[in-house]
Amino acid sequence: MTELVQIIYVSQPFGYDIPTLNGILLESRRNNSRDGISGALICRHDIYFQLIEGPETKVQAAFERIKRDDRHLDMKTLVSANVTNRIFADWAMLHDPATSLIWTEKEISAGILDNTTEVDIRHMFETLAEDVKKNGPPV
Template sequence: MNLTRLVYYSQRNPSEKLDTQTLIETCQTNNARQNLTGILHYNGDHFLQVLEGGRVEVSALYHRISRDSRHANIILLSCADVRERMFSKWSMGLHQGMDERTREIYLRYFSTDNVNPETVNVDSLLDVLQDIAIEMAPSR
């Protein structure tokens, strides 16, 4: 089975209700059953998500997400076979908001924290999400 990583960006549809706690709990339950992992960064207006797993499962999930009315203007940034997972610890990790620490992470890789997904390097976005994931990890 090929391991695939997909990255997408979308705007939140403000006319649709969004309960992020229920959303992430549902994602975690469903993804765990299909051995999918990843991270979702939601800043209040936009979603940036990474999905990892089998090619068929990742593709099916992305198509389901693309039909979800909570998303608008979805942009597929990358979809490729990979050798290993970046976000293997979560069936789906959630990071919300754009606090000062998150702003600092963005500014480490970009000239602004207002990132245009059409003009940035996907590898840099993945670096941002990995750094955010490190921040999310529980202290030992």
């Protein structure tokens, strides 16, 4: 059986705009569907906050591609763990425009991520997944 892994990272967007975001989502969904990866991207002009999960070798390869992508600055891995279940099994890449489930820009610039636990980070994505199941994807 293939080992499932989950990586959650944060980065600062470089050159963020809607066409860039749409390109990232299109490319991610195509690659993730091909590779059996699922996940979610919470984003706005000041943050990319992404969870990717799936087969270990495929997730690691995708993460290496992301790290080389010059649309990300100051990338930091927050969670890297083996998991038994996916949070976003039905989504090649869910997009959330960071309207309600994420910290404010002021909190992020003040360093809230330095004091946030892996449990809290996972919980944020679990809450998003539950909300999507109940209400449909964010718009």
